[in-house]
Amino acid sequence: MMQPGFADPVLDAQSAFRAVLEALSHPGRIIPIAPAPIPPAPLSPAMGALALALCDADTPVWQDGGAQAADWLRFHTGAPFAEAPAAMFLFATGRPPALSTLNLGTDEVPQDGATLVLNVASLKAQGTLRLRGPGIKDEVSLGVEGLPENFLAERAALRPHFPRGLDIVFCCGAQIAALPRTTEVI
Amino acid sequence: MYVSVKGGESAIANAHAWLAERRRGDAALPEITADQIAEQLGLAVERVMAEGACIDRDLAALALKQARGDSTEAAFLLRAYRNTLPRFGYAAPLDTAAMQVQRRISATYKDLPGGQVLGPSFDYTHRLLELDLAGRKGEPDPAPQADTGVTPMPRVTEMLAREGLMARDTATDAEPPDLTREGLRFPAIRALALQSMARGDEGFLLALGYSTQRGYGNAHPFVGEIRMGAVPVEFTPPELGFAIDIGDVVVTECQMVNQFAGNNETPPQFTRGYGLVPGQNERKAMAMSLVDRALRASELGEEITAPAQDAEFVLYHCDNVESTGFVEHLKLPHYVDFQSELEKLRGIRARWAADRGEKS
Amino acid sequence: MNIPVNPVAEQLAGYNFAYLDEATKRMIRRAILKAVAVPGHQVPFGAREMPLPYGWGTGGIQVTASILGPRDVLKVIDQGADDTTNAVSIRRFFGRVAGVRTTDRTREATIVQTRHRIPETALREGQVLVYQVPMPEPLFRLEPRVSETTRLHALGDYGLMQVRLYEDIVKHGEVATAYNHPVMVNARYLMSPSPIPSFDNPKMHMNPALQLFGAGREKRIYAVPPYTAVQSLDFEDHPFRPIRAPHACALCNSTESYLDEVITDDQGGRMFVCSDTDYCAERRGE
Numbered sequence: 001m002m003q004p005g006f007a008d009p010v011l012d013a014q015s016a017f018r019a020v021l022e023a024l025s026h027p028g029r030i031i032p033i034a035p036a037p038i039p040p041a042p043l044s045p046a047m048g049a050l051a052l053a054l055c056d057a058d059t060p061v062w063q064d065g066g067a068q069a070a071d072w073l074r075f076h077t078g079a080p081f082a083e084a085p086a087a088m089f090l091f092a093t094g095r096p097p098a099l100s101t102l103n104l105g106t107d108e109v110p111q112d113g114a115t116l117v118l119n120v121a122s123l124k125a126q127g128t129l130r131l132r133g134p135g136i137k138d139e140v141s142l143g144v145e146g147l148p149e150n151f152l153a154e155r156a157a158l159r160p161h162f163p164r165g166l167d168i169v170f171c172c173g174a175q176i177a178a179l180p181r182t183t184e185v186i
Numbered sequence: 187m188y189v190s191v192k193g194g195e196s197a198i199a200n201a202h203a204w205l206a207e208r209r210r211g212d213a214a215l216p217e218i219t220a221d222q223i224a225e226q227l228g229l230a231v232e233r234v235m236a237e238g239a240c241i242d243r244d245l246a247a248l249a250l251k252q253a254r255g256d257s258t259e260a261a262f263l264l265r266a267y268r269n270t271l272p273r274f275g276y277a278a279p280l281d282t283a284a285m286q287v288q289r290r291i292s293a294t295y296k297d298l299p300g301g302q303v304l305g306p307s308f309d310y311t312h313r314l315l316e317l318d319l320a321g322r323k324g325e326p327d328p329a330p331q332a333d334t335g336v337t338p339m340p341r342v343t344e345m346l347a348r349e350g351l352m353a354r355d356t357a358t359d360a361e362p363p364d365l366t367r368e369g370l371r372f373p374a375i376r377a378l379a380l381q382s383m384a385r386g387d388e389g390f391l392l393a394l395g396y397s398t399q400r401g402y403g404n405a406h407p408f409v410g411e412i413r414m415g416a417v418p419v420e421f422t423p424p425e426l427g428f429a430i431d432i433g434d435v436v437v438t439e440c441q442m443v444n445q446f447a448g449n450n451e452t453p454p455q456f457t458r459g460y461g462l463v464p465g466q467n468e469r470k471a472m473a474m475s476l477v478d479r480a481l482r483a484s485e486l487g488e489e490i491t492a493p494a495q496d497a498e499f500v501l502y503h504c505d506n507v508e509s510t511g512f513v514e515h516l517k518l519p520h521y522v523d524f525q526s527e528l529e530k531l532r533g534i535r536a537r538w539a540a541d542r543g544e545k546s
Numbered sequence: 547m548n549i550p551v552n553p554v555a556e557q558l559a560g561y562n563f564a565y566l567d568e569a570t571k572r573m574i575r576r577a578i579l580k581a582v583a584v585p586g587h588q589v590p591f592g593a594r595e596m597p598l599p600y601g602w603g604t605g606g607i608q609v610t611a612s613i614l615g616p617r618d619v620l621k622v623i624d625q626g627a628d629d630t631t632n633a634v635s636i637r638r639f640f641g642r643v644a645g646v647r648t649t650d651r652t653r654e655a656t657i658v659q660t661r662h663r664i665p666e667t668a669l670r671e672g673q674v675l676v677y678q679v680p681m682p683e684p685l686f687r688l689e690p691r692v693s694e695t696t697r698l699h700a701l702g703d704y705g706l707m708q709v710r711l712y713e714d715i716v717k718h719g720e721v722a723t724a725y726n727h728p729v730m731v732n733a734r735y736l737m738s739p740s741p742i743p744s745f746d747n748p749k750m751h752m753n754p755a756l757q758l759f760g761a762g763r764e765k766r767i768y769a770v771p772p773y774t775a776v777q778s779l780d781f782e783d784h785p786f787r788p789i790r791a792p793h794a795c796a797l798c799n800s801t802e803s804y805l806d807e808v809i810t811d812d813q814g815g816r817m818f819v820c821s822d823t824d825y826c827a828e829r830r831g832e
Binding site: 197373525 | 596599604629692722743744807
């Protein structure tokens, strides 16, 4: 049986959107999403909330969560599935495609740069990632466990291409933390 | 004492009450109804439908009544309303060759298959005020009807194209972009430009079209054909999977035939300027077809010298809901910026005076 | 003089929460997120006609409608004041279509929609300032073609604006812009701060609040995230100077706030009062 989406499609989408907005406005800050849906595993509740709040027929998505996840995303959002380089949103529960192969936008249209939503094993308010950039007063730190190997190096390699780039949202349970393309990992 | 120039809830409410009173006019006269407007001021209603981008005669008539006859205000009401409606999908492209023609004329041929049909036009009326129309004139005599049945009316441009004299517009199955969802893009895509002009301001397009006839842009137009009438609208609901007829819309189509000098790849031939407007509105359809052809200058490798050929200029300024809003916003308070400007000007004048003082 | 609260029950029948349909909100929300990710860059969006005219705040209204939720408290100002007619009209609109709580206290608001001012009271983290923007393109007087300015932004080529400011200095001895003075955001994008007086420009720099900009007619959204560098364009030997009338407010005596000049008679009589009505009232203990 198909698992439900948001209990209140209007207001739950609004609060999930505000959580993402807050996360991107304060990179590295852990933001809870409540209420979040319970999508089929391995999609996390936070990931499901982002998909429901932001995706629809106008947003090609890529996901690696298997058939049940695909059915759930298709049913609740109507979003078309695409190969990773053509996706506007990527929902990665395992190792994501090589970051340099994703849509980074162009210098004239940097907003076409994709949003990568990535499940991680844990998120902690203090940790080894030291972050700097817009949205951060001086410096913050973030603890992330379960990042794919070389992920940070791949991301760092994109920074010279700014304003082209990827915006990344980490998900753990119903929590998120974001690294927009402007955030520097020191 | 500080006298506030600021308004508030009550000022707004009072202004609206006054507006309602003005709209009603003299209460000794019967109140006009939207269906009277829809029937008897049909061309005003059709202009509002076109510029309001919403084909609903009753709502357009209501908008005209609510707007006290101001067609731009009425178009704005309709635009705002249409944005609250759910979007079911896209109809199939209209086939104007299948039009139930009420009017069809060609200026390029004396006679042609299907013939010339004058239809309900002002064209050969003498513009004499019919003074007896001011009150209730009563019912007009019924217009005579031809008994010719349905005659096919092939398009003039198609006849020219078959001879190779008219450039064919390349047909494509690609989904055209939707102006209402994504806005304009430049370099302009013709489909977006046509969408934009179809809902654009009649007066603006008329002036631009006129300018192309007076040397601002290199136009040599002939009216290949104007046709007006009802066209069926077909829509394929996804759950059915086949097209169904969901009604008719009346449109005016103008195909303007223009010279083209040709170039290395293409021999000299005619090219087309295209206008399609909801309702009966020949003036706008003709103006639109002139401007469409002018906007094709860069595609056809012609020199761009005139305003009507400048896509950004034409398309960014043809929407009267946008332009009226921005022109009229100047009446909103600007005193914060004006204050900053005052202080700046006082400072610059003081420096100017001091400089002159030092020099003398 | 708190504006009465509209309970959700009084929401206008027949319209979605906050007026816009959900698909439109999602489209605008996606644009807002990308605007935050690329600070100062103008993101095109499919702006809709709203029930208020273009040029009267439709961009700000669409942004506010897309972020607004039932827990928000909304403040709307025009020229710094809560009781100017257009501010009243926009606040009433959101009261009707979203049933949202409204306030005229900057401190109480979670969202402040503004035209032409940044409140005097310092904003804090978690607040969102939504600007109504008439012309989002800072270069439009120098280059009206959108296709060309898009290219200049991609290149980060702002020579046109530097030359224009330099010519001002040659001609007038100072930069002649008194409002809408262009800023560099995060040292990358030239941005229009909307027509705020130059006096307000420094408040944008490293502000703890999120600043969102909506231009409805021009169909652009852009953003300055919290704690982001915003520098008014200037020259080393002609540093940017914010301007205010050199007076104290006749009502609250503030010598720090931005002042409106009010003509009191036709003999040259005038007085100066705070443009920010909430700030002035709070200082007077109201």
